Amino acid sequence: MSEDDVPIEASTPVTGQSRMDAAWGSESDSVASVARPSTQTGQVFEQVYKPWDGTLNPRWMRNWAIFRHHLLGIFRKGHRPWGVPTKLFLIFVFIASMTDVALTLLFAILGEPGLYELWGVGRNNLYAHVLGFFPRNMLFYPLVAALLVGGVISEDRSNGTSALYFSRPINRFDYVGMKYLAVASIQALIILGTLMLYYFADILSMGRGWAWIIDTFPMFLTTMFCGVLLIVTYTSIGLALSSVSRGKFFPGIALLAIILGTKTLAAIVEGLFDKSILYLISPYDSIAHVGQALIGANMMYDHPWVWSLVSVLAFNAISLYVLSVRVSSMEVTRE
């Protein structure tokens, strides 16, 4: 018997070792061991609470924060993380939307009046810059709207970031209003920004005088108004779709389907029956019709333009109703 082996007797104190011996035997090579940390851990991180006695700014500053977060996300890191494809497409559309600016400058510099007439500022060219179907309203602007509105509200629902907003002193009107403005502003930078560049490029390159400016400025402002109508309508429909969804794919695809699908359907009906009335179900065509009437460009539809105006208002009213109902019932948690 080794020195460590202790016989189990009545007087033996009840210890963990003797219990193990009783249960498993007391062979000298069977040693119970417990893993223990080999080194003493140190304390590096000291948690010290630092109070803050600053003042919180009022409502406008909170709203500005939401607007800024979405708008600056296009240009800088640290704000809303728009996807790289979205950013690249926005740059592409911005450049592509300036083809008329580039050609105006080119032909003005070359001094070719015939070619300049094709691209210079005029009713039809102003209309085409904002409301022309191909390529702008077929390939560019609806896709820009789809990429922008897709996840603006739906991702707050799926990520639970709605809690970040609604647990702050932000009401739902401000929340949705600022997101709406931010998305609309990004589209305005492309559509209206390039329209302004186009107009001012013409003034600079051709050395236009006040008489020309006074003559064309109302036309330019009307085109700006039509551009705003286009942006507002696309944004309203897109955000309404985003508010009923939990992903960014459905709202984007649905927006494209509504804009291009209704246009295609109406075009087929017009081709078959020579009736343009079905264009009233197409948001794009309704805006284009109103734009043609206001700017004074060539009219392409048979029905009265006021009907199209009513259609545009109806699209916006329905979309804003859906948007307000959905946002007001949004949960303050991940849905």
Added chain:
Amino acid sequence: MTYEWVIETKELTKSYGPHVALDSLSINVPKGATGLLGPNGAGKSTFFKTILGLIQATSGEGKVLGHDIRTEGLDIRSKIGYMPEYEALDNDMDAIHQVRYSGELLGMNPVVAMARAHTAMEYVGLGELRYRPISSFSTGMKQATKLACAIIHDPQLIIADEPSNGLDATARDSMLTTLYNMVHSGGRSVLMSSHLMEDVERVCDSMVLLHKGKLAAQGRIEDLKAIDREIEIHVWGSADELEQAMSQEGLEVRREGRIMRIKHDGEHTTHRILKCAAHTGAQIRRMHEYEASLEDLFIVIMERFGYGVKSSEDLLASPAEARRVDAPEHMGGSGS
């Protein structure tokens, strides 16, 4: 502004059609740390939404930090820091910018918000990781980031919904320590909901217990635990005689084999037990105060509530009956 309670509600009721989510809740939450306990569907989340002014109460009134929950929701949300239970972070953002943005949403200007974001991230232990995208964070780090978002403006009251939910032991320990330090070193108040009694016990001094939208109990944890205070003895020999003697002495005894628990009945209880033991010749090998864990208390109160207690006063007034519910049947309990 001075106020006695950080949260105070009177007969607060919230109904969704025929379903009553909060039923005449009269709750007083003192400064310091308070735990909000209750099983799923107890009304914890509805209570949070109501006191934050996010949903309108059907009837009753309430104040948070002295502000009316019906009319001053924006003021309340400016002064509290809310840490939601579920994910509330944009995974594609860097943590520091997410925290900064949460400060901006409160009205902080961007420069100040960024400075405070650094402080808050440092405080929750993510100082070295603040420029990492949230998508690369573990659950514990995400919880800590949510806490940083909640405390960026140094709120007087932090409302944390299940702060240790889904955390491993280390992260949980870190989260609870942080909350504890906020109260005891930072001087802030915390209202935390949890399913884990141990978490509440570790951080909080007081608790509020909800069950099916009703208030089951509220008060200091120490006081609530006293409703189930007993002395436990381990007896060797003459156990039957000792039990009988103690019963004759007027002590309430429940027994399982050689272990007996005697209801604490004043400061002479120990002396009376020893006197009975000396009289019967029973050996008391071990004697100690038996303190119910919060988990025990939770079960007792939940069971007791099911027996028809309508207020915490009733519950606290009849501890003996409350104790019987978890005793085996042969000891006079329900056998549950």
